[in-house]
Amino acid sequence: MLFSRANSLRDRFQRQAEDAYPSIFGTALRLTRDREEAEDLAQEAIVRAYEAFERFDGQNFKAWILRILTNLYINKYRRKKRTGLVVSLDDDENSYEPVGPAEYSPDRLVFDEMLGAEVEEALSQVPDVFKIAVILSDLQGLSYDEIALATDVPVGTVRSRIARGRAILRRELERFALQEGYIKQESEK
Numbered sequence: 001m002l003f004s005r006a007n008s009l010r011d012r013f014q015r016q017a018e019d020a021y022p023s024i025f026g027t028a029l030r031l032t033r034d035r036e037e038a039e040d041l042a043q044e045a046i047v048r049a050y051e052a053f054e055r056f057d058g059q060n061f062k063a064w065i066l067r068i069l070t071n072l073y074i075n076k077y078r079r080k081k082r083t084g085l086v087v088s089l090d091d092d093e094n095s096y097e098p099v100g101p102a103e104y105s106p107d108r109l110v111f112d113e114m115l116g117a118e119v120e121e122a123l124s125q126v127p128d129v130f131k132i133a134v135i136l137s138d139l140q141g142l143s144y145d146e147i148a149l150a151t152d153v154p155v156g157t158v159r160s161r162i163a164r165g166r167a168i169l170r171r172e173l174e175r176f177a178l179q180e181g182y183i184k185q186e187s188e189k
Contacts, residue, residue, distance in 0.1 A: 013053045016061040017046055023062055023140050024069055030135050031073045033124060041076070045069035063146040070132050070151060122172035130165030137162050 017024075024045060029038035049056075049065045056064055123131060136142045136150060137158075147158045177183045 009053060013050055017049070017065070020062045020065055021046075024065060027066060027069060027135055027140055028073070030120075030123070030139060031070075031128075031132065033120070041069065041073060044072055048072065060146055060149060063142060063149040066136060066140070066142070067150040067152060070136075073132075074128065118176050119169075119173065122169050122176060125172045126165050126168045130161050130168060133158055133161035134165035134169065138166075 021042070025038060025042045028041040028045070029035065032038045032041060045065060045068045048068050052068075123134070126134065132151060133147060136147045137144075142150065144155045144158050144162075147162075148155045151158065153161075174183070178185060
């Protein structure tokens with residue numbers, strides 16, 4: 001009975017993790033802007049989620065695991081900032097790495113929906129707290145409620161963070177457009 005329950009739990013986790021993996025990896029890649037770090041971060045989030053899956057309330061797996069991912073990213077970023085060292089995530093030989101269908105492979109999703117280098121650069125200028133909200137909303141398509149669950153903040157805070165993040169992103173893109181001559185300053189018109 002106990003063995004059957006464990007297998008059922010593992011199978012449920014595996015199905016849900018495979019479905020969410022493109023979002024997990026895509027979010028990790030946009031947060032870290034480095035493929036290897038994104039792979040490590042996504043892997044660590046999956047391991048942590050698997051370890052805590054018995055406590056998952058069953059409501060919204062994607063938001064729940066993205067919350068784990070964003071918390072790991074924030075903690076890792078803070079640790080790096082404090083120590084100034086590159087922190088590697090521990091390897092676990094017994095960890096499970098879900099693999100989704102080929103049409104949902106992270107490489108394909110990233111390259112099929114790749115943002116221009118200019119947008120990526122502008123996004124890198126957005127402070128993390130706002131960038132996470134913008135990524136989860138505009139790139140991952142999560143609702144305000146899902147983002148609130150994923151970031152553990154009220155919905156009003158989510159709306160504010162998205163608005164502020166978009167404003168910073170818009171300002172950075174306008175700066176680029178001015179530099180490249182795509183738009184002219186008001187005084188030049």
